[in-house]
Amino acid sequence: MRTKIRNARRLVVKVGSALVTNNGAGLDKTALDDWARQIAALRAQGREVLLVSSGSIAAGIQRLGWNKRPHEISKLQAAAAVGQMGLVEAYEEAFSRHGLQTAQILLTHEDLTDRTRYLNARSTLTTLLELGVVPIINENDTVVTDEIKFGDNDTLGALVANLIEADALIILTDQQGLYTADPRRDTDATLISEGRAEDRQYEAMAGGAGSGISKGGMITKIRAAQRAARSGAHTCIASGREHDPLLRLGAGEAVGTLLYASSTPLQARKQWLADHLQLAGDLIIDDGAIAALRSGRSLLPVGVIAVRGDFVRGAAVACRSAAGEEIARGLVNYSAAECRRIARKPSAEIEKLLGYVDEPELIHRDNMVGR
Ligand SMILES: Nc1ncnc2c1ncn2[C@@H]1O[C@H](COP(=O)(O)OP(=O)(O)O)[C@@H](O)[C@H]1O
Numbered sequence: 518m519r520t521k522i523r524n525a526r527r528l529v530v531k532v533g534s535a536l537v538t539n540n541g542a543g544l545d546k547t548a549l550d551d552w553a554r555q556i557a558a559l560r561a562q563g564r565e566v567l568l569v570s571s572g573s574i575a576a577g578i579q580r581l582g583w584n585k586r587p588h589e590i591s592k593l594q595a596a597a598a599v600g601q602m603g604l605v606e607a608y609e610e611a612f613s614r615h616g617l618q619t620a621q622i623l624l625t626h627e628d629l630t631d632r633t634r635y636l637n638a639r640s641t642l643t644t645l646l647e648l649g650v651v652p653i654i655n656e657n658d659t660v661v662t663d664e665i666k667f668g669d670n671d672t673l674g675a676l677v678a679n680l681i682e683a684d685a686l687i688i689l690t691d692q693q694g695l696y697t698a699d700p701r702r703d704t705d706a707t708l709i710s711e712g713r714a715e716d717r718q719y720e721a722m723a724g725g726a727g728s729g730i731s732k733g734g735m736i737t738k739i740r741a742a743q744r745a746a747r748s749g750a751h752t753c754i755a756s757g758r759e760h761d762p763l764l765r766l767g768a769g770e771a772v773g774t775l776l777y778a779s780s781t782p783l784q785a786r787k788q789w790l791a792d793h794l795q796l797a798g799d800l801i802i803d804d805g806a807i808a809a810l811r812s813g814r815s816l817l818p819v820g821v822i823a824v825r826g827d828f829v830r831g832a833a834v835a836c837r838s839a840a841g842e843e844i845a846r847g848l849v850n851y852s853a854a855e856c857r858r859i860a861r862k863p864s865a866e867i868e869k870l871l872g873y874v875d876e877p878e879l880i881h882r883d884n885m886v887g888r
C-alpha cells in the first residue's frame with residue numbers, strides 16, 4: 518500500500534498551526550527549514566509539491582504581543598494579516614536556501630466553488646508548478662466570514678488536492694497519526710497504520726483539536742481524507758516532529774496513518790464530471806475533433822464549427838457532432854461569446870482575437886469525460 522505514496526508525482530503537504538508555531542511560541546523557523554529541505558529533495562526526485570500552511574493567526578497573535586487568542590473575528594483577521602507576512606517571509610527564506618522560489622496563494626471557499634474562479638485557481642497553481650515554484654497556500658482570512666470559511670486548513674488541503682488532482686495529501690501534525698482514540702485522553706489508544714479513506718469507523722475515533730491554537734483536530738483530517746479520495750488522492754497523517762517524515766513517506770516507508778482512496782484519479786474525476794455536469798450549451802465539432810476526443814485528447818478551438826447557448830468560462834458544455842450526437846462533455850475554458858470568436862481558428866491566434874489567452878485548449882482533456 519505504501520507504494521501509493523512512493524509513486525505519487527504530485528503532492529499536497531499540509532502543516533498545522535501547532536507545528537508551524539511551536540504550540541503558539543512564534544514561528545518555528547527550524548521546523549520550516551526542515552520541511553523546505555525535504556520538499557526540495559522531493560522536487561529533485563521529479564515530484565511536484567504544494568504546501569498548505571496554517572499558522573498566520575498564531576504567528577500574528579505572537580507578533581502583536583497578545584497573550585491569548587481573541588474572540589472577535591476582526592481581531593483574528595487582523596492577526597492573520599500580520600502573521601501571514603512573517604509566515605511567507607520565513608518560507609521564502611527557507612526555500613531560497615535550496616534554490617526554490619515560492620508563491621503566496623490565499624483562497625476562500627468561494628474561489629473553489631465558483632466554476633470560473635476554480636479554473637483560474639487551477640491554472641495559476643499548475644502554471645506555478647510548471648515554473649518550478651512552490652505554492653504556499655493558506656485561507657484568505659481577511660475576506661472570509663463564517664459561512665464561507667473553510668474553517669480549517671485540513672479541508673483546504675483536500676480541496677487543493679481535488680483542484681489540481683494531486684496523487685497524495687500529506688497532513689503533518691503533532692501526533693504520529695490517527696489513533697483508535699485521542700491519545701491525549703486515552704493512554705491505551707493505538708496507532709492505525711492504514712485503511713480505506715471512505716471507511717466510516719475512523720470518524721468515531723477522531724476527536725477535536727489538541728491545543729488552543731489549532732482549529733480542526735483529527736476529525737477534520739479524516740473528513741479531508743474522505744474528500745481527497747473523491748479525486749483519487751491518498752492521504753497520510755504523520756508527525757511533523759519526526760525525522761524526515763516527508764522523505765520517508767516518499768520512499769514508501771510505513772510512517773503514520775495511510776488513508777487510501779479506492780478509485781484511481783482518472784476514475785474519480787470522470788465520476789465527478791459525470792455526476793456534476795448540468796449542460797449550459799453545445800460545441801458542434803468537426804470530424805477531426807471527434808477523432809481527437811475519442812482518442813482522449815483535448816478540444817482545440819480549430820475543431821469547433823458552431824457554438825450554441827450562452828455560458829461563462831468554467832461552465833459544462835456538450836461536444837456534439839453536426840448530427841447532434843454527444844461525443845463528450847466537459848468544463849469549457851472560454852465563454853460562449855469568446856468561443857464564437859475563436860471557433861475554427863488555430864490556438865496560436867487566440868491572443869490576437871481576444872486580446873489575451875487563458876488556455877490553448879477550449880476544453881482540457883483532464884476536464885472532459887467521453888460519452
Ligand atoms: N483519534 C485521534 N488520533 C490522534 N489525534 C487525535 C485523535 N482525536 C483527537 N486528536 C487530537 O488532534 C490533534 C491534532 O489536531 P490539531 O490540534 O487540529 O492539529 P493541527 O494544528 O496539526 O491541525 C492531536 O494533538 C490530538 O490531540
Ligand SMILES: N[C@@H](CCC(=O)OP(=O)(O)O)C(=O)O
Nearest residue numbers: 534572573574669670732733
Ligand atoms: N488560516 C488559519 C488556519 C488555522 C487552522 O486551520 O489551523 P490548523 O487546524 O492548525 O490547520 C491560520 O493560518 O492561522
